[in-house]
Amino acid sequence: MANRRWPILLPLLAILASSCQDNGSSPGIPNVPVNTQLNVNSQLYPDLRQDGGFAYLPEGYKGIIVVRQNAGSYLAFERSCSYDPTNTCKLEVDQSRLFIVDPCCGSQFNLKGQVTGGPAVIGLRQYRTSLVASTLYISN
Template identity: 25%
Template sequence: MSRYVMMIGLFLLVACGKEDSIIPDTYVNFRFSDVEYQQKRDGNGLYFVNGYGVAGLVIFKVSGGEYVAFDRCSTVNPEKRCAVQAGDTAFTLTDPCSGAMFSILDGAPAKAPATRALKQYSVVQSQPGFYTVIN
């Protein structure tokens, strides 16, 4: 009987365990507007914000008018806090320290040595045309 209890306990521990992000948790509460995004985005449609998250934020407006936001801290050697920047190709971000690439659409690794996605934050609309990036 105790063998079954131990197996159930182990199953629950594994099933309920959440994979820890390798990017440290930090409080994020950044507000912006559609107008601000239009004025401050670069030629690739990327809006970089310093002073939030671990290595800053990158915000991108995807099709349908929704925004996505990621921490700029690369998941490759995150202790270096290397901030991703606009990539050589559309819809990518590049880690200048390792050469790794990530998709701006979902933060997924797009080129080795990246194996983990960028840390994503929630973007909520607080009122028409105004948004908050939070975690």
């Protein structure tokens, strides 16, 4: 009896497994090529000299937020909300400097790009970062 169920269960399991794959992108956000760099010690980015500091860059779909985790670790996120990438707003670091917010829908994200308040349920699109001496390379 159990052997008769396998022909039905196997295709169903294959469909479920393939639908769970994550391609690393947030739905609806256009994939714009990013390949930029910045000097983290530059006078243009004074906030990047302290942990939790940030800077806005014009690259990407709506721009990029660069966040300093510590002296050797920086994260870069797309400024488009994963909830509604077509709205006219750009994500901003809150005045408290504790989280990122979408002023249109109110979604909130921690400084690691994870959702902390909805309506968004998917984290921010993250770009690759690589720090060599004082040059931060950002790409997708």
